[in-house]
Amino acid sequence: MDFSMYNDAEKAHIQRIIEQKQMRDFMKFYTNLVERCFNDCINDFTSKALSSKEETCISRCSDKFLKHNERVGQRFAELNQQIMQQQQQQQQQPPFSPSSPPPQQKGGGGWFGGS
């Protein structure tokens, strides 16, 4: 994302928020992945140990999800970039929404404001 419109003190502040968020997001990602692969792969409770079949399934499931995540990330960044460029062109004209006039929102527009 583009935070170039903020001053240095604000950037530092935002950086701290981002770092905290990354940690939280990672935990969320981890638990989410476990839940997903557990639900998709583990359905047999005649034993308390994972069978080799289940282990294979888990490993493929997490591989696949990571790759899925990566691919979505790539497309997401590309499309976001496109929207941002369109918005920048539109910003030559009167502001986009009356309620939140972007103060000095250079490159911060888009519904995502950059990747």
Next chain:
Amino acid sequence: MSYYPFGGSSQTVNQQNVAMAEQELEMVTDTFYRIVDSCYKKCIPPKYIEGDLNKGESVCIDRCVAKYFETTTKIGEALQKKGQQATPGFGV
């Protein structure tokens, strides 16, 4: 007056700016996770024959993400139109 001593900067932190950035960040990541979730459900059958994405899955993901974006834009436009008619100031 800055309570951020580093850099010897005399810049002030505008809490409103920071909150805006935080909100934007939250919106981006939230949408991203929602897309990951939706498109996984729609494109990846839970039969893990391989750990790679096959051709069909990959194509599906690309289209799914594009469609999610387009849907977001369309709904955003519709909401904005409604907002401008009803309560001026309810922009998205």
